[in-house]
Amino acid sequence: xxxxxxxxxxxxxxxxxxxxKLTTDDGLTGxxxxxxxxRELAVASYLGDHVVPCLIGRDAHRIDDTWHTLYRGxxxxxxxxxxxxxxxxxxxxxxxxAKAAGLPLYQLLGGRSRDGVTVYGHANGADxxxxxxxxxxxxxMGYKAIRVQSGIPGLASTYGVSKDKLFYEPADAAVPTExxxxxxxxxxxxxxxxxxxxxxxxxxxxxxxxxxxxxxPIEAARLGKSLEPYRLFWLEDPVPAExxxxxxxxxxxxxxxxxxGEVFNTIWDAKTLIGEHLIDYxxxxxxxxxxISHLRRILDFAALHHVRSGCHGATDLxxxxxxxxxxxxLAIPNFGVHEYMRHTAETDAVFPHAYSxxxxxxxxxxxxxxxxxxxxxxxxxxxxxxxxxxINRLTDGTLWHW
Ligand code: CS2
Ligand code: MG
Numbered sequence: 208x209x210x211x212x213x214x215x216x217x218x219x220x221x222x223x224x225x226x227x228k229l230t231t232d233d234g235l236t237g238x239x240x241x242x243x244x245x246r247e248l249a250v251a252s253y254l255g256d257h258v259v260p261c262l263i264g265r266d267a268h269r270i271d272d273t274w275h276t277l278y279r280g281x282x283x284x285x286x287x288x289x290x291x292x293x294x295x296x297x298x299x300x301x302x303x304x305a306k307a308a309g310l311p312l313y314q315l316l317g318g319r320s321r322d323g324v325t326v327y328g329h330a331n332g333a334d335x336x337x338x339x340x341x342x343x344x345x346x347x348m349g350y351k352a353i354r355v356q357s358g359i360p361g362l363a364s365t366y367g368v369s370k371d372k373l374f375y376e377p378a379d380a381a382v383p384t385e386x387x388x389x390x391x392x393x394x395x396x397x398x399x400x401x402x403x404x405x406x407x408x409x410x411x412x413x414x415x416x417x418x419x420x421x422x423x424p425i426e427a428a429r430l431g432k433s434l435e436p437y438r439l440f441w442l443e444d445p446v447p448a449e450x451x452x453x454x455x456x457x458x459x460x461x462x463x464x465x466x467x468g469e470v471f472n473t474i475w476d477a478k479t480l481i482g483e484h485l486i487d488y489x490x491x492x493x494x495x496x497x498x499i500s501h502l503r504r505i506l507d508f509a510a511l512h513h514v515r516s517g518c519h520g521a522t523d524l525x526x527x528x529x530x531x532x533x534x535x536x537l538a539i540p541n542f543g544v545h546e547y548m549r550h551t552a553e554t555d556a557v558f559p560h561a562y563s564x565x566x567x568x569x570x571x572x573x574x575x576x577x578x579x580x581x582x583x584x585x586x587x588x589x590x591x592x593x594x595x596x597x598i599n600r601l602t603d604g605t606l607w608h609w
Pocket of ligand 1: 244375377417419469519520521522523546596
């Protein structure tokens with residue numbers, strides 16, 4: 208089974224997506240997500256200019272050899288653009304291998320280890336009252352786990368509060384918009400918000416929260432400690448994680464579980480965090496961490512250290528990534544939870560898929576491969592639209608973490 212053709216398809220059904228489509232000499236097609244929010248064209252160029260020419264004629268069954276050819280052969284290893292491009296190739300090859308076998312992908316990854324993939328939804332509101340009502344709505348939709356994000360009193364905007372309540376698209380302008388941030392206002396408000404959640408809904412159902420990289424280690428330790436009475440399922444991205452050792456400070460002060468890694472692109476980004484038990488969930492994804500092959504290695508390393516999966520699943524990761532991720536998370540032994548930010552109807556029309564939501568879980572379906580397809584005629588109706596993620600400043604103008 209040789210790779211005869213490779214197409215990089217950029218489309219914007221509500222938001223930009225990049226998809227790699229591989230076609231074999233016997234007519235099978237495989238898809239891989241190559242979407243990197245705000246840097247989509249960089250990955251499309253990396254694929255089209257530097258990867259696709261190397262793929263034509265290769266044996267599509269040689270997934271690991273192709274992965275290492277693209278990783279070691281690039282010389283310039285790691286990084287989000289390179290690893291997203293490699294991820295797209297890897298995912299498309301796994302899709303092809305499963306289709307050639309006539310099996311749903313999870314059957315090639317060890318078979319089913321659970322009934323379904325438990326997901327968490329995003330309850331968010333401009334203030335505490337609206338956020339609490341959104342938590343009620345997601346409970347009514349059957350979610351067993353709900354992420355809670357709210358506007359912060361005194362701040363005009365903050366991360367995670369979306370205009371549309373089911374989807375969340377932070378890349379809201381061609382040139383980055385600016386947000387203002389106050390750690391003091393945030394640290395003061397969060398315990399009050401989570402207390403209100405537990406007073407209204409009790410302790411059944413998991414509650415999660417995303418700090419979105421905005422605290423220093425000791426501030427995150429203070430937040431984790433202050434939220435212990437509310438028994439968070441996880442506190443996400445409390446601190447930017449370039450300095451993995453800094454998480455030792457959090458561990459000294461709080462038992463609130465820590466989740467991190469949606470921006471990670473290789474196992475090296477998490478080696479210390481996992482190896483020293485500094486985190487509880489790893490959020491790396493099929494699309495940004497080198498594909499199914501590499502994410503599987505990260506999750507196997509995590510399993511040795513009691514760390515479970517918590518894969519990122521925002522609206523800006525395409526249905527192709529979500530579909531492939533569900534197959535992997537159905538099979539691994541150390542599954543934790545999976546993020547599920549829905550896609551718009553426009554996106555779902557461009558990416559018909561076999562997965563479905565039922566009883567608080569996503570089910571990948573039994574279609575051969577990862578079960579996600581691409582309607583190229585529909586995709587052609589949505590040309591690329593420049594969009595960047597926001598930037599964040601402290602109230603004194605200091606450029607801060609978004
Ligand atoms: C967030 C994302 O879903 C999450 O946990 O961190 O919404 C993230 O901000 C976006 O995926 C960035 O493109
Ligand atoms: Mg996050």
